[in-house]
Amino acid sequence: xxxxxxxxxAGEEVPNKMVILKRYVTGFPSEDDMEVVTGTARLAVPPxxxxxVVKNLYVSCDPYMRGRMTKHDRPxxxxxxxxxxxxxxxGVGKVMASGHPDFKxxxxxxxxxxxxxYTLVPKPETFFKINHPELPxxxxxxxxxxxxxxxxxxxxxxxxxxxxxxxxxxxxxxxVGQLVGQLAKLTGCYVVGSAGSDEKVNLLxxxxxxxxxxxxxxxxxxxxxxxxxxxxGIDIYFENVGGQTLEAVLDNMRVHGRIPVCxxxxxxxxxxxxxxxxxxQVVAKRLRMEGFMxxxxxxxxxxxxxxxxxxxxxxxxxxxxxxxxxxxxxxxxLIGLFxxxxxxxQLVAVARE
Amino acid sequence: xxxxxxxxxAGEEVPNKMVILKRYVTGFPSEDDMEVVTGTARLAVPPxxxxxVVKNLYVSCDPYMRGRMTKHDRPxxxxxxxxxxxxxxxGVGKVMASGHPDFKxxxxxxxxxxxxxYTLVPKPETFFKINHPELPxxxxxxxxxxxxxxxxxxxxxxxxxxxxxxxxxxxxxxxVGQLVGQLAKLTGCYVVGSAGSDEKVNLLxxxxxxxxxxxxxxxxxxxxxxxxxxxxGIDIYFENVGGQTLEAVLDNMRVHGRIPVCxxxxxxxxxxxxxxxxxxQVVAKRLRMEGFMxxxxxxxxxxxxxxxxxxxxxxxxxxxxxxxxxxxxxxxxLIGLFxxxxxxxQLVAVARE
Numbered sequence: 001x002x003x004x005x006x007x008x009x010a011g012e013e014v015p016n017k018m019v020i021l022k023r024y025v026t027g028f029p030s031e032d033d034m035e036v037v038t039g040t041a042r043l044a045v046p047p048x049x050x051x052x053v054v055k056n057l058y059v060s061c062d063p064y065m066r067g068r069m070t071k072h073d074r075p076x077x078x079x080x081x082x083x084x085x086x087x088x089x090x091g092v093g094k095v096m097a098s099g100h101p102d103f104k105x106x107x108x109x110x111x112x113x114x115x116x117x118y119t120l121v122p123k124p125e126t127f128f129k130i131n132h133p134e135l136p137x138x139x140x141x142x143x144x145x146x147x148x149x150x151x152x153x154x155x156x157x158x159x160x161x162x163x164x165x166x167x168x169x170x171x172x173x174x175x176v177g178q179l180v181g182q183l184a185k186l187t188g189c190y191v192v193g194s195a196g197s198d199e200k201v202n203l204l205x206x207x208x209x210x211x212x213x214x215x216x217x218x219x220x221x222x223x224x225x226x227x228x229x230x231x232x233g234i235d236i237y238f239e240n241v242g243g244q245t246l247e248a249v250l251d252n253m254r255v256h257g258r259i260p261v262c263x264x265x266x267x268x269x270x271x272x273x274x275x276x277x278x279x280x281q282v283v284a285k286r287l288r289m290e291g292f293m294x295x296x297x298x299x300x301x302x303x304x305x306x307x308x309x310x311x312x313x314x315x316x317x318x319x320x321x322x323x324x325x326x327x328x329x330x331x332x333x334l335i336g337l338f339x340x341x342x343x344x345x346q347l348v349a350v351a352r353e
Numbered sequence: 354x355x356x357x358x359x360x361x362x363a364g365e366e367v368p369n370k371m372v373i374l375k376r377y378v379t380g381f382p383s384e385d386d387m388e389v390v391t392g393t394a395r396l397a398v399p400p401x402x403x404x405x406v407v408k409n410l411y412v413s414c415d416p417y418m419r420g421r422m423t424k425h426d427r428p429x430x431x432x433x434x435x436x437x438x439x440x441x442x443x444g445v446g447k448v449m450a451s452g453h454p455d456f457k458x459x460x461x462x463x464x465x466x467x468x469x470x471y472t473l474v475p476k477p478e479t480f481f482k483i484n485h486p487e488l489p490x491x492x493x494x495x496x497x498x499x500x501x502x503x504x505x506x507x508x509x510x511x512x513x514x515x516x517x518x519x520x521x522x523x524x525x526x527x528x529v530g531q532l533v534g535q536l537a538k539l540t541g542c543y544v545v546g547s548a549g550s551d552e553k554v555n556l557l558x559x560x561x562x563x564x565x566x567x568x569x570x571x572x573x574x575x576x577x578x579x580x581x582x583x584x585x586g587i588d589i590y591f592e593n594v595g596g597q598t599l600e601a602v603l604d605n606m607r608v609h610g611r612i613p614v615c616x617x618x619x620x621x622x623x624x625x626x627x628x629x630x631x632x633x634q635v636v637a638k639r640l641r642m643e644g645f646m647x648x649x650x651x652x653x654x655x656x657x658x659x660x661x662x663x664x665x666x667x668x669x670x671x672x673x674x675x676x677x678x679x680x681x682x683x684x685x686x687l688i689g690l691f692x693x694x695x696x697x698x699q700l701v702a703v704a705r706e
Contacts, residue, residue: 067637076637077608077636077637077638242632242633246632255430261632261635261636262636263636264632264633264636267633272630273630273631273632273633274628274630275627275628275629275630276628276629276630276632277625277626277627277628277629278626279595279599279614279617279626279629280595280617280620280626281644282614282642282643282644283614283615283616283617283644283645283646284420284429284430284644285430285644286643286644286645286646286649287643287644288641288642288643288644289635289641289642289643290635290639290640290641290642290643291634291635291636291637291638291639291640291641292636292639293636293639296639
C-alpha cells in the first residue's frame with residue numbers, strides 16, 4: 001500500500017506526497033500525530049504482478065479511522081495503522097497502471113487506498129468500478145461509496161423500517177446520518193435528527209427534509225428533548241454516537257424497537273468510555289441492538305449504487321460535502337470530525353480531474 | 354385478582370391466607386416488605402361471569418418480580434404491585450369454580466395467579482391447561498411453565514444456535530439457565546455456565562451436563578476466566594445477570610455473536626445500575642443483543658409443552674427445584690433469589706394435591 005520500495009518496477013518515478021502516522025494516539029488525536037511527507041512512487045506495476053497503481057483523486061475522512069490510530073492488545077476489526085507508514089482509507093482514484101485483467105489504465109475506481117498521491121494496490125479486486133462518472137466523482141467517498149452503503153444497509157437490513165415508524169438519527173448531518181434520514185423519509189417514516197450546531201440543524205430541516213431536528217449541545221436534558229420530539233417513543237434509533245445519547249434513547253424506545261449500531265463517535269477519544277446504565281430497557285422493551293459493518297454488504301454494492309444514483313438523479317436524495325483541498329489539509333480535516341467542525345461529509349481532494 | 358370483595362358471590366366462604374406487599378421497595382428488598390395475612394375467599398364465581406376460582410398449589414418465585422415491587426414513573430412492561438394488595442405471579446392451580454366454557458371444576462391449570470390460597474381469576478383465557486399431569490405438577494412453575502418457555506424461546510428463537518457454537522450461560526443453575534444449558538447440549542453446542550457457589554457449579558457439571566462451569570465469586574478477573582474457558586470466543590451469551598458480567602462477556606464475544614437478553618438480576622437491587630463501558634464491541638464484532646419476553650411466545654406454548662415433556666420423559670433434560678413449603682415461607686424464598694440462596698428453580702408449595 002506504499003508508493004515506493006521493494007515492489008516498485010520500471011516506469012516513471014514521481015514525487016509522492018503522503019500522510020503518515022507519527023505515533024499511536026491515546027485520548028484526543030491532534031494534527032501533530034500525523035505528518036505530511038514526500039516520497040516517490042513509480043507509475044508502473046512489477047512485471048507479472050496483478051497489482052495496479054492508482055492516482056488518488058479524493059480520499060475520505062471517516063470516524064472509524066480513530067480506532068486504527070490506537071495500538072490494540074487484541075486484534076481489532078480493522079488493522080491498526082503503523083507509525084511511519086501512510087494512512088489508509090477509502091478513496092476515489094484513476095488507474096495509472098494495471099497488471100489485473102479487470103482493471104485498465106484510465107478506469108475510475110474506489111476502494112481502500114493510501115492518503116498519498118499514488119498508491120500501489122496489490123489486490124485490485126478489492127476495488128469497485130465507478131459506473132456513474134456523470135455524477136461528482138467525490139460522491140464515491142460518500143453517498144455512492146462506503147458511507148452510503150453503510151446508511152443503506154444499516155437502515156434497511158438492520159433497522160427493518162416500516163412506513164410510519166418513528167426514527168431518530170444522531171450525528172444526523174454527517175456522511176451517514178444525512179442519508180439515513182432521507183432514506184427514512186423515502187420509506188414514509190417520521191424522522192428527527194440531532195446535530196451539534198444550529199447551522200447543521202437548519203441543514204437537516206431545509207436540505208434533507210427531516211421532520212424535526214435539534215442541537216444537542218443546547219439541550220440541558222436529552223431525555224426531555226426526546227420525550228418532546230417522540231411523545232410516542234422511538235421505533236428505530238440509528239446509533240452513531242453512543243454514551244449518554246444512547247442512554248437517553250434507551251429510555252425513549254418503543255417496544256420491539258431496533259437500534260442499528262453504526263458507530264459511537266462520542267466515545268472514540270475517551271480514555272474510559274462512558275457507562276450505559278439502563279441496558280435493562282433492552283429486556284423491558286424487547287429491543288434489538290445490532291452492530292453491523294459495511295464490509296458485510298460489499299457484495300450488494302452495485303445494487304446499492306444503481307438505487308442511490310437513481311435517487312440522486314431524480315433529486316430524491318440531497319448530499320452535502322465538506323471538502324478539504326490537498327493532502328496538507330488532511331490531518332486537520334480528520335481531527336475536525338471529532339470536534340464536529342465539518343458540515344456534511346468530510347473528504348480531501350487530493351487531485352482534481 | 355383478590356379472593357374477596359365486590360365481585361364475590363354465593364358459595365362457601367373460606368379463610369384465605371395471602372402474601373401482600375407492604376410498601377414499595379428501593380434497593381435490596383427484605384422479607385419485611387411483604388406480609389402474610391389472612392382474608393377470606395368465596396369458592397364460587399359471580400352469576401353470569403366467565404371468571405373462575407383457582408386453588409393455588411404452587412406459585413413461582415421469579416427475579417422479574419423485583420421490578421414490580423418498585424413504583425415506576427413511566428409504565429413498566431408489567432404492572433407495579435400495589436401496597437396492601439396480594440402479590441401476583443405465575444402459579445399452578447386447580448379449578449374450584451368456573452363460569453368459563455373452556456375451564457371446568459377439577460381442571461389443572463397454570464397462569465398468572467395470586468400469592469394466596471384461592472384466587473378469583475377474571476380472565477381464565479389467560480391460563481393454560483396442564484396436559485401432562487403425570488409429570489410433577491410443580492414443573493409447571495418451571496421447566497414446563499414460564500421459565501421453560503423463556504429458555505426455549507430465548508435460546509432457539511433469539512439465540513439462533515448452530516451445532517458447534519460456543520455458548521455461555523450466566524445464573525446457569527437457575528430456573529432458566531439450567532434449561533438453556535441442556536438445550537444447548539441437545540443442539541450440539543459447547544456450553545459453559547457460571548454460578549455463585551461450588552455446589553451449583555457441581556450441579557451444572559454433573560447433573561446438567563455443562564462442558565465446564567465456574568464459580569464467578571471465586572474469579573478475581575472475569576475477563577481472564579472467560580478467555581480461559583473460551584479461547585475461541587463466545588458465539589451465544591444467554592444473559593441473565595447484566596452489569597460487570599456483560600462487560601466482560603462483550604470483550605470475549607466472537608464476530609456475529611448473539612446475546613439473548615433474558616434478565617439482569619445483578620442490577621435489580623442497585624439504586625444506580627452499573628455502567629457498561631464497552632458497547633462499542635457491538636459494532637466491532639457485529640453483535641446482536643436482543644431482549645425478549647416470554648409473553649410474546651405464549652402462542653407457541655403447547656408446542657413447547659409437548660417438546661419439553663418429551664425431553665423430560667426420555668431423560669434428556671434434568672430439572673432441579675428448590676421448594677419452600679407454605680405461603681409463610683414465600684417472602685423469604687423470593688428474597689433468597691437475590692442472594693442466590695436457592696439451588697435450582699425456586700417455588701412455593703401452597704398446597705399439595
